[in-house]
Amino acid sequence: MYKDYWRSNLKILSILLTVWFFVSFGFGIIFSDFLDQFKISGFKIGFWFAQQGSIYFFVFLIFIYVYLMNKLDKSYKEKMNKNKLD
Amino acid sequence: MDTQSLTYLFVGLSFSLYIGIAIWSRASSTNDFYIAGKGVHPIANGMATAADWMSAASFISMAGLIAFLGKDGSVYLMGWTGGYVLLALLLAPYLRKFGQYTVPDFIGTRYYSNLARLVAVICLIFISFTYVAGQMRGVGIVFSRFLEVDINLGVIIGMCIVFFYAVLGGMKGITYTQVAQYCVLIFAYLVPAIFISILMTGNPIPQFGFGDTLVNTDTYLLDKLDKVTVELGFNAYTENTKTNIDIFCITAALMFGTAGLPHVIVRFFTVPKVSDARKSAGYALVFIAILYSTAPAVSAFARMNFIDSVQEVNYQEAPSWFRNWENIGLIAWKDKNEDGLIQYSAGNALEGIKPDFSNEKGVSGERVTINDPDMTNDNEVYIDRDIMVLANPEIARLPGWVVALVAAGALAAALSTAAGLLLVISASISHDLLKKTFMPKITEKQELFYARCSAAVAILIAGLFGIYPPGFVAQVVAFAFGLAAATIFPALLMGIFYKRLNKEGAIAGMISGLVITSAYIINFKFLNIDLNSSEYWFLGVSPEGFGFIGMILNFSIAILVSFFYARPPKNVYLMVDQIREP
Numbered sequence: 153m154y155k156d157y158w159r160s161n162l163k164i165l166s167i168l169l170t171v172w173f174f175v176s177f178g179f180g181i182i183f184s185d186f187l188d189q190f191k192i193s194g195f196k197i198g199f200w201f202a203q204q205g206s207i208y209f210f211v212f213l214i215f216i217y218v219y220l221m222n223k224l225d226k227s228y229k230e231k232m233n234k235n236k237l238d
Numbered sequence: 239m240d241t242q243s244l245t246y247l248f249v250g251l252s253f254s255l256y257i258g259i260a261i262w263s264r265a266s267s268t269n270d271f272y273i274a275g276k277g278v279h280p281i282a283n284g285m286a287t288a289a290d291w292m293s294a295a296s297f298i299s300m301a302g303l304i305a306f307l308g309k310d311g312s313v314y315l316m317g318w319t320g321g322y323v324l325l326a327l328l329l330a331p332y333l334r335k336f337g338q339y340t341v342p343d344f345i346g347t348r349y350y351s352n353l354a355r356l357v358a359v360i361c362l363i364f365i366s367f368t369y370v371a372g373q374m375r376g377v378g379i380v381f382s383r384f385l386e387v388d389i390n391l392g393v394i395i396g397m398c399i400v401f402f403y404a405v406l407g408g409m410k411g412i413t414y415t416q417v418a419q420y421c422v423l424i425f426a427y428l429v430p431a432i433f434i435s436i437l438m439t440g441n442p443i444p445q446f447g448f449g450d451t452l453v454n455t456d457t458y459l460l461d462k463l464d465k466v467t468v469e470l471g472f473n474a475y476t477e478n479t480k481t482n483i484d485i486f487c488i489t490a491a492l493m494f495g496t497a498g499l500p501h502v503i504v505r506f507f508t509v510p511k512v513s514d515a516r517k518s519a520g521y522a523l524v525f526i527a528i529l530y531s532t533a534p535a536v537s538a539f540a541r542m543n544f545i546d547s548v549q550e551v552n553y554q555e556a557p558s559w560f561r562n563w564e565n566i567g568l569i570a571w572k573d574k575n576e577d578g579l580i581q582y583s584a585g586n587a588l589e590g591i592k593p594d595f596s597n598e599k600g601v602s603g604e605r606v607t608i609n610d611p612d613m614t615n616d617n618e619v620y621i622d623r624d625i626m627v628l629a630n631p632e633i634a635r636l637p638g639w640v641v642a643l644v645a646a647g648a649l650a651a652a653l654s655t656a657a658g659l660l661l662v663i664s665a666s667i668s669h670d671l672l673k674k675t676f677m678p679k680i681t682e683k684q685e686l687f688y689a690r691c692s693a694a695v696a697i698l699i700a701g702l703f704g705i706y707p708p709g710f711v712a713q714v715v716a717f718a719f720g721l722a723a724a725t726i727f728p729a730l731l732m733g734i735f736y737k738r739l740n741k742e743g744a745i746a747g748m749i750s751g752l753v754i755t756s757a758y759i760i761n762f763k764f765l766n767i768d769l770n771s772s773e774y775w776f777l778g779v780s781p782e783g784f785g786f787i788g789m790i791l792n793f794s795i796a797i798l799v800s801f802f803y804a805r806p807p808k809n810v811y812l813m814v815d816q817i818r819e820p
Contacts, residue, residue: 158818165327172323176316176493181485185478194449194458199476202312203304203534204445207319207527214326214520221331222513225820 157228164220168213175201175209241638245384248639248646252422253399256653259418260403260411268339268669268686278413278508284521286416287505289423289650290658291318291522292529293369294376297423297651302626304537305544308467308475311537313485317492317719319523319530324497326519330506332734334515335817339507340662341500341726342670348733350810351741352675357748359666361725362500366659367699368718369501373659374704376652383566383628384645393704396653397697404657404664405693409508412657419650424528426647430631430640431532434539437634444535463542471584471615475541480780487783494789495719498727501655501662512820540626543633548580548619553602556580559632564605567595568622571604572611575618578602585615593620656700664693717759720785724751728792737814739796742803747796755788 179187184198191197195204239247269276278286296318304311336344342362346355374393381392403411428444435447439459451458464474473479480488496502505522506515547557553571563569570593571580578601589612598606611618628648631640668689673680680688725748732739732747762769762781779787 154815154819157820161818168323168327172320176320177486177489180312180316181482181489188476192449194451194460196460196476199309199312199460200449202309203315204531206316207531210319210323211520211523211527213323214516214523217327218513218516218520221516225513228820 157224160224161221164217164224168217171209172213176206180206239638241641242384242386244639244642245645248642249385249649252418252646252650255418256399256415257402259415260407263407263410263414268682268689276508276510278510280509280514280518281521282413282417283505283509283514283518285420285525286413287502287518287522288525288529289416289420289654290505291502291526291655292420292423292651293655294373294648294652296529296533297427297648298376298379298627299624300627301533301536301540301630302623304534305541305626306623308473309478310480310485311534313488313492315530315534317489318496319526320489321493321496322519322523322526324493325502325506326516326523329497329503329730329734330515330519331512332817333503333730334506334509335512335819336813337507339669340665341503341730342666343674344733345726345729345744346670346674348810348813349729349739349741349744350807351745354729354741354745354748355670355674357745357752358726358729359670361721361748361752362666363663365499365718365722365726366501366663367703370656370659370663370696370700371703373652373656374700376648377656378704379568379624380628380645380648380652383562384642390705393701396649396656396704397701400653400657400660401694401697404660404697405690408689408693409661412654412661413508416654416658419654420525422650423647423654424525426643426650427529427532427536429643430634430636431536431539433636433640434543434630434634435535438539438542444532444539448535448538459538459542463538466542466545470545470582475538481778483778484775484780484783487779487786489783491723491783491785491789492719494723494727495785496722498722498725498730499718500666500722500726501658503730504662504665505658536627536630540630540633543630544621544626545582547633549582551580552578553580553604554578557633559629562632563622563625563629567593568625570595570607570620572607572618572620573600573602573604574611574613574616576601580618581616582619583615583617585617586612587617587620588612591620660693660696660700663696664689667692667696717756717763720755720759720782720788721752723785724755724788724792728789728796732793732796734814734817736797737811738805739800740803740806743796743798743800746799747792750795751788751792754791755785758784758788 179198180202184202187198187201188196300314303314333344338344338347342355342358345358346352377396378389378393381387382389385392403415431444432442435444436442438452439447439450440453441447441450448459452462460476464476467473467475478485506518509515509518548560560569564571570588572587588607588609590609593607594609595605596608600606628644631644668685672688673685728751729744729748759781
């Protein structure tokens, strides 16, 4: 029961942290020069990720995490209660 | 009213607000004093965390730094926000579940060792004092420039205010004053940014404005800036000059360092529930992102405006801000070609970089410097990067009340961070050193008394830093983040996610991270300053980014050493299981 909960938690963490890595270290640094060939209005894309986009993704990631964890916590508690009743 | 009286008015009003809040929210127990009775709403905590986090460095220095670094400056933007993702996902909820007062508390309990606790306290005090010193310089600059008060008097006034609400109110007082300070500082940051964005691009949202075209033209602001900077001999604004590996390591050191900063972590101990800790980290980052996404826009506007308003301008007709900042020594002009015009380009204006003024006036009325001009280039202007945000409203000729607002905002940023830092210092002394290590018999009332005393002593020391600023403030910031990344972050992360780690491993890891990171930074920043360039660096990693290497070393040594010693006792396994459970 608790092991399942922890495993789902680790899964959520690894997916979100992969996105975290790509939007900052990936698009903002490693592939930044490559992405700079493309432009949206006045922004080169690599530059935009480094100075704007990564920050917006960070905020978004935390709220996704909050949502997923609240859901996971709720289902865990429901299962625990059911077990107690059984 | 003139700008001067408006500034007095705004600063006076904001200070009385902070004092009022402090009286209203006095602390009556250690629980109140250390963690605000665990009764802070997640949104309020998010604002307080944001104010706590956004220091004088974020408010005053960061945009200026990016204005001169261009794309290289992105390390600060990503580094100082990305750490919150790590904090929210990996640390905050678990540490809140653990439910104690301080960060060393967790390390001491998890690694069942007072030695581990002591190492954590040493790192914490070092990191926090480093940081406080920077805040005091910020307070000093604002007071001397805008209120024309002596820097020392300014620092003393700032100290009295912090003393009042930190010693009286503890975490509770600090939290609610920080909420007010956040509102003041974000308003003060956004108003000039929006004004300037409209003036330059016609777009009222600075985040979009700096990717927009300049008013009445088809040229994009960033393209123009690239062109102008290249013409003046700088690197193009939107291109990197540092190597990718260095940028990677600096960003990583700042991110992991952010997640390991004790005064930020402790904020998540103050919310009522574990789920609130997660939510609160999200709100904190929203409030931080509002400033951090505006900052690069401010930087681009400021660089463009600065070049436009001084290049090839006769010194005697130079805008008034140029002379005002020259008077307090943060701008200098050396007429190398003796044509009376200001020429700004790449390279150092003066030998030894910083100006050392004599009392004489030059031919055009400028302040004469004792140091000789650096004749290897044509640049005639020395400008301290710290002044860009403060000077920006004047450079863009915004009305006086905006200038006054920025002064009040900068003070709010500096004071809120200083207060948060002083609190973690005092809590680690009264709680971790006295109560948990050396004087376990003291009552709660005595502990609260000692907490207040150590807060008072910490404020005095911080005040001395402000009055006699150590010359090394800028250099030691790398230190604070590097050490937090190399010592505290790995100990916390493995404490939660790796049960097998025993005290021997954790202590060996923290000490090796501490020693190697300090040695590297001290070597390049203090002992062999002339060797501080990429050919001598380890793998091309600058001292600013070395905390990341120190962190990897900490992880490896901790895990390796762990295997040579016994597993942690049963109750530690149970404790970790318990903090992992929802």
